Amino acid sequence: MSDTTGTGASDTTGATGATGTTGTSDTAVSRDVDVVVVGSGAAGLCAALSARARGARRVLVAEAEAVVGGSSRLSGGLVMGAGTRYQRALGIHDDAASLYHDYLQLNRWDVDAAVVKRFTEMAGPTVEWLGDLGVEYHEQLVYGGDERVPRVHVPVGRGQGIVDVLHRRCREADIDIALGRRVDRLLVDGGRVVGVAVGEDEIRAGAVVLAAGGFGNAPERLAAHFPSAAATGEAWYIGAEGSRGDVLDLGAQVDAQTTGHDRGLRLLHTGVDRIYEAYLPGWLVLVDTEGRRFCDETAPYGMMDHLMRMHGDRAWAICDQATLEAATASGMARYKQTIPGSSKRQSPHWTTDVMELMLTAGRARRAATLDDLAFGIDVDAAVLRGTIERYNAGVDAGEDLTFAKDPSFLEPVREPPFYAVEMRPSTVCFTAFGLRIDREARVLDQASQPIAGLFAAGECTGGVVGAQYVGSGNSYANITVFGRIAGERAAAFARTGR
Ligand SMILES: Cc1cc2nc3c(=O)[nH]c(=O)nc-3n(C[C@H](O)[C@H](O)[C@H](O)COP(=O)(O)OP(=O)(O)OC[C@H]3O[C@@H](n4cnc5c(N)ncnc54)[C@H](O)[C@@H]3O)c2cc1C
Numbered sequence: 001m002s003d004t005t006g007t008g009a010s011d012t013t014g015a016t017g018a019t020g021t022t023g024t025s026d027t028a029v030s031r032d033v034d035v036v037v038v039g040s041g042a043a044g045l046c047a048a049l050s051a052r053a054r055g056a057r058r059v060l061v062a063e064a065e066a067v068v069g070g071s072s073r074l075s076g077g078l079v080m081g082a083g084t085r086y087q088r089a090l091g092i093h094d095d096a097a098s099l100y101h102d103y104l105q106l107n108r109w110d111v112d113a114a115v116v117k118r119f120t121e122m123a124g125p126t127v128e129w130l131g132d133l134g135v136e137y138h139e140q141l142v143y144g145g146d147e148r149v150p151r152v153h154v155p156v157g158r159g160q161g162i163v164d165v166l167h168r169r170c171r172e173a174d175i176d177i178a179l180g181r182r183v184d185r186l187l188v189d190g191g192r193v194v195g196v197a198v199g200e201d202e203i204r205a206g207a208v209v210l211a212a213g214g215f216g217n218a219p220e221r222l223a224a225h226f227p228s229a230a231a232t233g234e235a236w237y238i239g240a241e242g243s244r245g246d247v248l249d250l251g252a253q254v255d256a257q258t259t260g261h262d263r264g265l266r267l268l269h270t271g272v273d274r275i276y277e278a279y280l281p282g283w284l285v286l287v288d289t290e291g292r293r294f295c296d297e298t299a300p301y302g303m304m305d306h307l308m309r310m311h312g313d314r315a316w317a318i319c320d321q322a323t324l325e326a327a328t329a330s331g332m333a334r335y336k337q338t339i340p341g342s343s344k345r346q347s348p349h350w351t352t353d354v355m356e357l358m359l360t361a362g363r364a365r366r367a368a369t370l371d372d373l374a375f376g377i378d379v380d381a382a383v384l385r386g387t388i389e390r391y392n393a394g395v396d397a398g399e400d401l402t403f404a405k406d407p408s409f410l411e412p413v414r415e416p417p418f419y420a421v422e423m424r425p426s427t428v429c430f431t432a433f434g435l436r437i438d439r440e441a442r443v444l445d446q447a448s449q450p451i452a453g454l455f456a457a458g459e460c461t462g463g464v465v466g467a468q469y470v471g472s473g474n475s476y477a478n479i480t481v482f483g484r485i486a487g488e489r490a491a492a493f494a495r496t497g498r
Pocket residue numbers: 038039040041042043044062063064065068069070071072073074075076077078079159181182183184211212213214238239240241242243244245246247429430457458459460472473474475476477479
């Protein structure tokens with residue numbers, strides 16, 4: 001795979017010009033490398049390392065962009081896993097069976113359960129495997145969603161910290177990473193995938209691992225495969241440039257099956273900027289387009305995505321002047337979830353200054369009375385008044401009477417002027433429609449048979465992440481677990497043809 005882009009961006013010497021046949025397989029397929037991995041996010045790097053550890057002599061990672069790491073490096077890097085030594089050190093009792101149970105319950109069994117079973121069994125060991133490679137975690141574990149015990153591991157240095165460790169390990173293992181190589185087709189011979197190509201530039205391999213991430217950066221694919229994100233009318237993506245969904249075209253070339261329509265993660269947003277805020281400050285009051293509350297406003301973001309879906313994907317965040325001013329003056333965001341290592345900085349959207357911007361942009365309404373506010377947001381005044389009266393009664397009682405929100409976040413909505421800000425789940429964090437794999441990370445065809453020589457892992461796959469994002473760390477656990485499995489299986493396939 002020579003440097004056709006002129007970027008000279010090969011990460012390691014030897015990434016270019018890998019020619020000749022090594023012929024390490026007993027299947028007599030000539031090859032330039034044993035395993036080629038498409039994409040250098042955490043899924044791809046884990047796959048490359050595992051392939052190498054399982055005996056693949058030459059492993060090449062082809063990366064479309066000029067930088068290693070994809071969305072994985074931009075990510076918080078929180079990883080979910082049960083039964084880990086990190087949990088045990090804190091006296092937390094947990095195991096894979098509990099994670100599996102929670103996962104299936106939350107998704108109402110609507111996932112590929114055998115694949116999820118493997119995922120939940122391997123998530124804990126994979127957190128530890130990353131630790132063995134050199135990933136450091138903060139001592140404190142966090143809750144990702146609705147679990148009974150904390151099982152989310154927070155890496156020092158966030159996603160970049162994990163990618164740096166994996167990248168360093170790849171260099172030490174003589175794994176080539178070719179940057180600026182956007183793979184545009186698979187090489188197929190007699191029904192078996194035998195390599196990849198970038199234009200005229202072909203590289204033949206004993207097995208191929210697709211780990212090229214999601215499609216958040218491709219609006220037309222969002223519309224087709226994550227319509228509830230596109231339908232917000234203002235979807236914007238916070239991940240990497242390279243998330244264009246190329247794998248969907250590569251998979252179509254070999255009749256690969258896809259699954260996970262309309263799945264992914266959407267975060268609430270005010271629509272006025274391109275700054276994402278994973279959680280709402282707990283003191284806001286969220287009402288639907290009828291003027292009624294519908295949840296504890298501090299719900300984990302995976303739950304909030306679902307709740308918004310159930311309530312028309314449009315809501316209003318209400319507060320009064322006193323609370324907004326107090327939040328601004330405190331200089332600290334009051335989120336329920338606090339992540340070790342992240343600074344307790346001011347919320348990017350909930351200050352008096354930003355409120356003025358939102359008013360100017362027509363995204364917020366301000367009114368001297370609740371009735372006028374109701375008129376401004378087109379809801380029945382009696383309904384909104386009743387909602388706020390009940391909320392305030394809960395504040396006075398020190399107890400959220402309807403949704404049991406933690407009382408420490410209860411602030412009255414009493415001092416005019418009152419504000420309402422329109423919210424939509426328009427921030428696209430990641431996508432979860434993609435190639436269907438089995439528990440060995442083999443890509444399945446339309447007839448549900450493994451496609452010989454083709455493996456996949458990470459955000460480019462479907463079936464593991466369900467309709468309900470189980471919580472922080474769900475995606476990173478998926479990509480690292482199946483990255484490892486895909487690499488191992490690809491190495492074995494390259495060696496034995498099976
Ligand atoms: C800001 C942010 C925060 C997040 N926080 C968390 C979190 O804390 N915990 C969690 O679980 N999840 C989190 N996520 C989601 C999670 O990080 C991603 O889903 C995950 O990292 C995707 O990993 P991946 O390896 O599958 O893909 P990526 O990391 O996106 O890597 C795919 C790579 O493939 C490359 N590529 C694409 N097409 C081609 C091609 N044709 N040829 C060659 N290369 C190609 C891309 O350029 C990219 O580098 C977050 C996401 C974002 C954006």
